Amino acid sequence: MENTKTAPRPRLLTRWIAALAIGMLALVAGAPASLAQGSDSVEGKTFVIGTDTTFAPFEFRQDGELTGIDMDILNTIAEEEGFKVEVRSLGFSAALAALSANQVDGVIAGMSITDERKKIYDFSEPYFESGVQMAVAKNNEDIKGYEDLKGKTVVAKTGSEGETYAKSIAGKYGFQVKSLDQSATMYESVKSGSAVAVFDDYPVLAYGIAQGNGLKTVTDKVPGGSYGFAVNKGENTALLAAFNDGLAKMKANGEYQKILDKYLADPAAAAPSNFFDLVAKSFPALMTGLWHTLVVTAASFAIAMVLGLLFGFFKISSNIVLRGIATTFINIFRGTPLLLWAFMFYFGLPQLLGVGISVWTAGILTLSLNAGAYVAEIVRGGIQSVDPGQLEASRSLGLGYGKSMQKVVIPQAFKMMTPSLINQLIISLKDSSLLLAIGFTELLYQGQQIYAANFRVTETLLIVGFIYFIAIMALTKLANYADKRFNK
Amino acid sequence: MSNVKIQVSDLHKSFGSNNVLKGIDLDIAEGEVVCVIGPSGSGKSTLLRCLNKLEDITSGKVVVDGFDVTDPKVDINEVRRHVGMVFQHFNLFPHMSVAENIMLAPVELKKMNRTEARAKALELLERVGLKEKADARPSSLSGGQKQRVAIARALAMAPGIMLFDEATSALDPEMVGEVLQVIKELADSGMTMVLVTHEMGFAREVADRVVFMADGVVCEQGKPEDLFGNPQQARTQDFLSKVL
Numbered sequence: 180m181e182n183t184k185t186a187p188r189p190r191l192l193t194r195w196i197a198a199l200a201i202g203m204l205a206l207v208a209g210a211p212a213s214l215a216q217g218s219d220s221v222e223g224k225t226f227v228i229g230t231d232t233t234f235a236p237f238e239f240r241q242d243g244e245l246t247g248i249d250m251d252i253l254n255t256i257a258e259e260e261g262f263k264v265e266v267r268s269l270g271f272s273a274a275l276a277a278l279s280a281n282q283v284d285g286v287i288a289g290m291s292i293t294d295e296r297k298k299i300y301d302f303s304e305p306y307f308e309s310g311v312q313m314a315v316a317k318n319n320e321d322i323k324g325y326e327d328l329k330g331k332t333v334v335a336k337t338g339s340e341g342e343t344y345a346k347s348i349a350g351k352y353g354f355q356v357k358s359l360d361q362s363a364t365m366y367e368s369v370k371s372g373s374a375v376a377v378f379d380d381y382p383v384l385a386y387g388i389a390q391g392n393g394l395k396t397v398t399d400k401v402p403g404g405s406y407g408f409a410v411n412k413g414e415n416t417a418l419l420a421a422f423n424d425g426l427a428k429m430k431a432n433g434e435y436q437k438i439l440d441k442y443l444a445d446p447a448a449a450a451p452s453n454f455f456d457l458v459a460k461s462f463p464a465l466m467t468g469l470w471h472t473l474v475v476t477a478a479s480f481a482i483a484m485v486l487g488l489l490f491g492f493f494k495i496s497s498n499i500v501l502r503g504i505a506t507t508f509i510n511i512f513r514g515t516p517l518l519l520w521a522f523m524f525y526f527g528l529p530q531l532l533g534v535g536i537s538v539w540t541a542g543i544l545t546l547s548l549n550a551g552a553y554v555a556e557i558v559r560g561g562i563q564s565v566d567p568g569q570l571e572a573s574r575s576l577g578l579g580y581g582k583s584m585q586k587v588v589i590p591q592a593f594k595m596m597t598p599s600l601i602n603q604l605i606i607s608l609k610d611s612s613l614l615l616a617i618g619f620t621e622l623l624y625q626g627q628q629i630y631a632a633n634f635r636v637t638e639t640l641l642i643v644g645f646i647y648f649i650a651i652m653a654l655t656k657l658a659n660y661a662d663k664r665f666n667k
Numbered sequence: 668m669s670n671v672k673i674q675v676s677d678l679h680k681s682f683g684s685n686n687v688l689k690g691i692d693l694d695i696a697e698g699e700v701v702c703v704i705g706p707s708g709s710g711k712s713t714l715l716r717c718l719n720k721l722e723d724i725t726s727g728k729v730v731v732d733g734f735d736v737t738d739p740k741v742d743i744n745e746v747r748r749h750v751g752m753v754f755q756h757f758n759l760f761p762h763m764s765v766a767e768n769i770m771l772a773p774v775e776l777k778k779m780n781r782t783e784a785r786a787k788a789l790e791l792l793e794r795v796g797l798k799e800k801a802d803a804r805p806s807s808l809s810g811g812q813k814q815r816v817a818i819a820r821a822l823a824m825a826p827g828i829m830l831f832d833e834a835t836s837a838l839d840p841e842m843v844g845e846v847l848q849v850i851k852e853l854a855d856s857g858m859t860m861v862l863v864t865h866e867m868g869f870a871r872e873v874a875d876r877v878v879f880m881a882d883g884v885v886c887e888q889g890k891p892e893d894l895f896g897n898p899q900q901a902r903t904q905d906f907l908s909k910v911l
């Protein structure tokens with residue numbers, strides 16, 4: 180299932196990143212995950228567990244609550260064994276990266292137990308036996324089996340068993356395999372006709388079909404791997420033992436079968452009946468997302484302004500060292516993708532520092548440093564666009580450099596900078612959506628969570644897009660109003 | 668000549684390899700009005716800007732109002748409060764009203780509180796004939812009015828010396844007169860002044876002494892009637908034949 184690749188190992192990060200990280204240490208105020216390691220009893224402890232975002236019926240959001248087979252099993256075991264869990268839905272690869280970085284204690288994410296993974300993680304007893312099945316669009320009468328796939332394209336999830344299986348028979352039946360990242364997007368491409376069939380885990384398919392994802396299964400399931408709960412090798416042994424113990428008890432007392440039936444035999448239709456129902460159902464989660472988007476953007480932009488002013492002034496300084504520092508800062512953060520830093524701060528930095536970093540801290544660091552580099556250039560440009568005669572006139576009156584800057588140059592520079600700053604603010608707001616990759620619960624992330632559970636991809640994205648549009652329009656209007664008000 | 672107000676000895680100034688001032692000696696007495704003339708690029712502006720250290724001095728000595736400007740320990744901001752400067756392009760602060768332009772230095776340098784500074788600004792504006800423009804923005808003024816405000820601003824710290832760098836060159840001809848009138852009144856009030864100018868008629872009228880610069884040196888200097896009426900140097904004669 181899912182990735183057979185190993186998750187990135189931050190241990191391999193090179194030295195220069197370490198140097199950089201130390202420079203940023205001052206900015207870091209992360210709350211470490213509650214990492215209870217190597218203790219004897221789990222009772223009364225709280226463990227941080229990472230999981231996927233979009234793997235219904237194992238984990239998905241329903242009315243804002245994280246639910247699914249994995250969640251129910253985890254919660255039942257936790258209750259049985261007397262420990263608490265704090266679940267972070269990060270996405271599959273991100274959850275594994277977080278485990279390696281000790282940002283989480285364990286991962287439960289519909290993850291197959293493979294020999295490859297066993298080298299890095301310790302797995303619980305299997306808690307689910309899976310298998311691959313093929314599905315096509317509901318109205319497709321042409322594809323009834325693998326023989327009908329000749330010359331066609333099918334989709335499978337990147338790194339999943341479905342992909343492995345599809346590839347293993349692709350030559351024999353003469354079809355192409357295209358790999359995608361999420362179940363929901365795979366189903367969309369089958370419905371839209373860009374692929375004729377999807378190979379996916381049977382429970383996932385079964386659940387999606389029950390939710391009205393517009394597909395039907397056409398082959399028998401091919402027995403496949405089994406899912407397990409994972410901890411870092413040699414760590415959290417008590418947690419693992421408790422998981423196994425609880426699982427055995429659940430299987431014995433019938434709780435386990437009840438959970439499977441709930442999601443697989445007769446899943447309640449979670450999908451809203453119409454568009455307005457969808458809007459109404461998804462609204463609370465999307466508003467939480469919007470709020471997080473706005474807060475992370477505002478906090479980051481405030482820091483970016485401070486950084487931008489500082490480095491913008493360094494950039495025009497006559498001191499070659501300060502200029503060098505500013506140029507380096509600007510080039511590093513303008514010359515590298517935002518997403519790279521999000522991963523670096525969330526997965527890499529905790530490994531280097533030995534303390535956990537909250538997703539908020541990582542998100543704000545990422546956005547503020549990126550925007551700070553652009554703001555520095557805006558500040559430099561703004562100051563340099565002020566007639567040098569202005570500074571000379573002020574200096575000739577006997578005002579010092581600082582006072583002259585403050586009273587004469589900066590007010591004029593700001594006036595010229597305002598449109599660019601508003602522009603950068605909007606870019607930062609949109610860029611904050613990239614933080615979904617580290618599981619930051621912003622607007623687009625909430626949208627993904629919603630369509631991962633109900634498979635209404637297009638409509639959900641439309642709603643999300645509309646909210647972004649309105650938010651940005653409002654922000655632009657507000658900024659322009661403030662500009663007129665203060666920069667007349 | 669009584670008190671020496673400005674003392675320039677063997678002043679050199681170069682921009683990189685470009686030697687602009689090549690050994691200037693010039694003493695200016697208190698209350699003296701000196702006009703500096705000369706061809707474009709001869710270093711007139713550079714000389715003026717060395718007097719209040721808007722340009723770093725390469726070598727030589729400049730003493731202004733008792734302060735050794737070339738001494739690295741001198742508080743240059745303190746020196747500049749004794750020296751007002753008026754620029755060719757006015758350099759008024761566009762984001763402030765006319766009165767605020769004038770009040771900036773007295774208020775920021777804590778010489779006066781805002782009320783006093785405003786009263787002083789109005790007094791100065793009255794002196795240059797622009798009292799009614801106190802609350803206008805500089806952008807709404809004509810060139811001549813802007814330059815008169817700039818003069819009022821330069822006077823706000825009550826300097827003992829005023830420097831003018833082609834104060835009328837950027838003005839439409841019909842506005843030159845009003846600015847020259849203000850400068851002339853200042854000269855008559857006993858202010859020590861150094862004016863770089865292309866207005867030969869004005870120089871002849873207002874100056875106690877005219878300095879002719881060429882190629883980074885003082886080529887010839889003297890009373891206006893001597894220098895304009897009977898120039899000794901060939902370069903001076905050549906220059907004057909072109910501009911008069």
Ligand SMILES: Nc1ncnc2c1ncn2[C@@H]1O[C@H](COP(=O)(O)OP(=O)(O)OP(=O)(O)O)[C@@H](O)[C@H]1O
Nearest residue numbers: 682685687705706707708709710711712713714833
């Ligand atoms: N900041 C500077 N950097 C480099 N060179 C400069 C600078 N300022 C002036 N110069 C050079 O110094 C020389 C003298 O310039 P300056 O402005 O003093 O001449 P000027 O006599 O005032 O001429 P004008 O009548 O055209 O104003 C010119 O060759 C000019 O190019």
Ligand SMILES: [Mg+2]
Nearest residue numbers: 711712713833
């Ligand atoms: Mg000049």
